[in-house]
Amino acid sequence: MAALPTAVQISADILSRKERADDIARLKSMMELHALEYVDVSAHMELLQAFERWPLLAYLEAQYKQPPGLAKDTEPTP
Numbered sequence: 001m002a003a004l005p006t007a008v009q010i011s012a013d014i015l016s017r018k019e020r021a022d023d024i025a026r027l028k029s030m031m032e033l034h035a036l037e038y039v040d041v042s043a044h045m046e047l048l049q050a051f052e053r054w055p056l057l058a059y060l061e062a063q064y065k066q067p068p069g070l071a072k073d074t075e076p077t078p
Contacts, residue, residue, distance in 0.1 A: 024038050051058035 028036050
């Protein structure tokens with residue numbers, strides 16, 4: 001049976017992600033690359049895994065990104 005991560009492990013993961021983000025922000029500032037778009041691939045992969053683990057989360061994310069007035073379940077009115 002898999003064990004859940006402890007609060008200390010979770011806190012360390014969050015801290016390291018924030019530290020990486022701060023490093024990227026400092027580098028962008030020092031190199032004057034303000035338009036540089038940085039994507040944290042590991043955070044994106046964790047998000048995709050969360051969507052697989054919790055289908056309701058994926059559904060809510062899809063509903064949030066869908067433009068207002070475009071419901072999939074309704075048919076267009078004439």
